[in-house]
Amino acid sequence: MIRRFGEAIQADQRYRLRPGAYALLVRDGSLLVTHQQEPVPEYQLPGGGIDPGESPLSALHREVFEETGWRIDVMRRLGAFRRFTYMPEYDLWAEKLCAIYLARPVRAHGAPREPGHSALWMSPEAALRELGNAGDRHFVARFLGVAR
Template sequence: MIPRIGPAPDATQRYQLRPGAYAILPLERRVLLTLQTGQTPDIQLPGGGIDPGEAPLQTLHREVMEETGWRIAFPRRLGAFRRFVYMPDYGIWAEKLCHVYVARPVRQIADPTEPDHHTIVLAPDDAIAALGNDGDRMFLNAYFG
């Protein structure tokens, strides 16, 4: 069973399933993250939605590149969690099914191409405290234990 993290779904609301792939990217004794700026700045594990016809690992490589400019290697799936949220950028209520991986950052070859995304590197304790959602925090805490 995939655990739900965060508030329970509203029984009066319809949710669209939105699967995604996200990465824990250890970099020496720190972790590479995404800072999404805009109306509400948010620190996140790099990753995002799986497009129709796309495999989760394809998504992981694409999203990490778009959000950080880094190439990654040796992804390994750690697990998954669900969260029920409103996604203002898409105008939908979503059941996000978040598949979490750990991968090795190989090198940065470009700046992030995703609008309002910036790469940051934090110590594990600082990253855990700064992450914007409890699911990301749970996996990062378990990884660095």
């Protein structure tokens, strides 16, 4: 069973499955996170949707690069969570199936290419406070060995 976080499911709404891959990017005791300006300013684990025909790991490499400018080395899959939400940038009610990976940022190649995104380093403890969704926070807490 995959744990669900976030908003309650609205019985009168149809949700479209939106699989995605996201990374806990650890280097020198800090996490590399992304800040998305639109539609609502929010700190997030880098990653995003898996395109049709794309593997989860290919999507993870692509999305992390677009959102942070970093190339990564994926170490292992940590787990997954589901979240039901409205995505205004796509005008879509989505059932997000989020696979979370532990990865290491290897090399920066410049600024994020995704409009409205900025990459920044923060302590895992700060990430527990600042990340915008409970699923992301859950995996940071597990990484730290903190019960939530």
